[in-house]
Amino acid sequence: MGMSAEDERAASPRDEEWPEAEKAEKLARGAALKWASGVFYRPEKLEGLGHYRRRETQRNSSIQSRLKSTVQSYLEGVSAGLEQLRSAAQEVQSVCQDLGAARWALLDSADHFQGLQQMRELMEEHVQLASVVQVLPQIFSVHEVFSHILQLLHGQHLLEAHVELMMVEQLRDDILSQLHLRGLSSAQATVLSYFSGLQDLNESLAKQLWDIVGSSLQLVREDPVLFVTAVRIIEREEKIDDTLLLEATFLPPGRPKGWRQKFHQVLQDTIRGARFHVPRMDAEGPGLAKHLAVLQKDIVSELRVVKDLMVQCVPAHYNILSVCTATYHQALASHLQEILREDLDKQGLFLLLEWALHVYHSAEMMGHPDLLPEVDVSALDPLMPSELVDQTERRYVMKVKASVFEWMQRTLEGEFKEWFKEEEPETDHQGFFQSALPAIVMQMLNENIQVASLITDSLQQKIYNMALEELEAFLGCLREALDQCGKEHRQDRAVPKYYISHLLAVLNNNLALSNSVSSLHPDTACREVPASLQAALDRMQKKATQLLLEELLLDLQPLCLQLPSRKWLSGSQLVGSMCEVIDKYAKDFSRLRKPLFTLLLAESELLVASQYLRALLQRKMVCKGREERGQLCHRLLQDATQLRELFCGLGLEKSQQSLEAVFALRELICLKDPALLSLEVLGFINKYPDVSDEHVSTLLDIRGDVSKEVRHVVLEMMAQHPQVLPEGYRPIFSTILVPVPELPFCLRKGKCA
DSSP: OOOOHHHHHHHHHHHHHOHHHHHHHHHHHHHHHHHHHHHSSSGGGGGGHHHHHHHHHHHHHHHHHHHHHHHHHHHHHHHHHHHHHHHHHHHHHHHHHHHHHHHHHHHHTHHHHHHHHHHHHHHHHHHHHHHHHHHHHHHHTHHHHHHHHHHHHHTTOHHHHHHHHHHHHHHHHHHHHHHHHHTOHHHHHHHHHHTTHHHHHHHHHHHHHHHHHHTHHHHHHHOHHHHHHHHHHHHHHHHHHHHHHHHOSOOOTTOOOOHHHHHHHHHHHHHHHHHSOOOGGGGSTHHHHHHHHHHHHHHHHHHHHHHHTGGGGSOGGGOHHHHHHHHHHHHHHHHHHHHHTSOOOHHHHHHHHHIIIIITTSTTTTTOTTTTTTOOOTTSOOSSOHHHHHHHHHHHHHHHHHHHHHHHHHHHHHHHHHHTSSSOOOBOTTOOBOOSHHHHHHHHHHHHHHHHTTTOHHHHHHHHHHHHHHHHHHHHHHHHHHHHHHHHHHHOTTSSTTHHHHHHHHHHHHHHHHHHHGGGOSOTTOOOOOHHHHHHHHHHHHHHHHHHHHHHHHHHHHHHTTOSOHHHHHOOSHHHHHHHHHHHHHHHHTTSOHHHHHHHHHHHHHHHHHHHHHHHHHTOOOOOSHHHHHHHHHHHHHHHHHHHHHHHHHTOOGGGOSTHHHHHHHHHHHOSOGGGHHHHHHHHHHHOTTOOHHHHHHHHHHHSOOOHHHHHHHHHHHHHSOOOOOTTOOOSSTTOOOOOOOOOOOOTTOOOO
């Protein structure tokens, strides 16, 4: 199976020329060796060696024959191709020779072509003259055609008139085009002059068309034929415009006409002019509601005509329903702005806001079932921009504010007159004094807030804020009126006759207002009263309470002036008389609601306690001995006990009373050993931190047995223990002024005793 040395030498030049063949032969040898080693790996297999050799020889012979056949067919194809290339080269050479001969023949005939050029020019001129001759009858009949077109227009035969008008225009435009191509611009003026009647006819036709378009809403209901005719003429002209613009070689005068755009403009101007120009008197007061109702009815009616009838009379690409809807919308928006430039009252502003924000989009107008779903204004700009809505809401709030202020002033004037009537204020079912003022004020404010809620939440919030501001201002005016009433009463206590009763009614009214204010808030979850308004309510309550306490004080002062005295010390009915006065006022106070009654009772008790202490400290009585101190202590105990029991019986608990200060003061006076005063005073000032040195000094003077040394120790102790008023402490001594003791006169370099 191996190759001899001669074979290898013979193959070496070929192998050098065809390295792929050498590589393939090596691979074949390797595969053969691999196959032989796999078949003859055992000695007994060598018996079939001859069989395998014959089989492989036959296979090699078959493969070689197939290879020879394939190579032979390839060689035959190459020979045929070479033959065809030789034939093609000969044919190309023959064509080149023929082309050269033709070129020389053309060069020899060039002089003859110049004569043909003159003949061509004569031919063109002949064709043009023939064309002119053909159109001469039409040119000569132009003015006759003009007259006929005018008659057709007068008879409203618009389609026929337009056909003849287009023919004349076509004739003129063809002539002008030819002149333009030949550069004969000077002759164009003559042609335009000859056809000058076309301009008037075009204008006459256009005027009739725009009159028809302006009456389109009526025509499509009564006789749509005329409207459809106008639309057909407009579409013809649009096609002519488009054709001329596409050619872009020559544009005749008056082109493009743009009649489709003019159609939309006339229709929009008709819509704007028909409904949205009203006399000024109709845009104010009661006339505004009527005007808006008419607008609503007419717009819905006309849009239904457009949707049901006009849409069928125009091409779909006109989008006539969308155009009309947008036109109505924009015209209405401008119209509302014009109305808003007037000085409308609050009713007019409310009507505009309600109409623009609610009625316009409702099923009664643009959301009408007959218009849906084709009519949709949601994609358009708002009828009133948010800035205009906010501005209009603020104007409305100002108008309402002026109305509320005027109403509250009248209410206040009526309330002021009620105070001076010769009758008590009215009472509720529980017998508490009151007036109609809280109900009137709250009803007025609440109605305005509820009305505003029909427009927008923002308007409701604005009205709510305004209501609180006006209520706060009203409380200030009411407090001033109450102060004025108090001044007149001080001049003559008989005027008003039922002064105290009306003060009690004012307090009940103030409480009713305080309880009702939270109900005004639009958000039921938020019931907090603003701090400034609460302060105004508190000031009002404080003022009425102050005037009532002044009345009580005026009746108590004559009795307090008798304190202290020897007569009082020996035993009198002075405090009993005070209790009668207090009890009389307490019966009046019972016409107050409970929280106010308790408050006024506590304030009255504080007033009584402070007046009692003021009488003791300002008109001090110095005890002459132990026996007189005992009498004073006994009297203080009886008086304080009697007053305390009175207030307890009226419903004021001991812990809420300030009369405990009288009991504490009595302990200081009753102390038998003056040396213990410093400890007792320390406890006293800890309990009543508003006690001053002057107060303590006056108390020591009342005892009448305190030496200068003890006084010095007590005052030194107070200086070493300064007091700070705790939070929530109700001062009692700080309101009592006592005379400052005179300092002893001292010589220079001397010592004060």
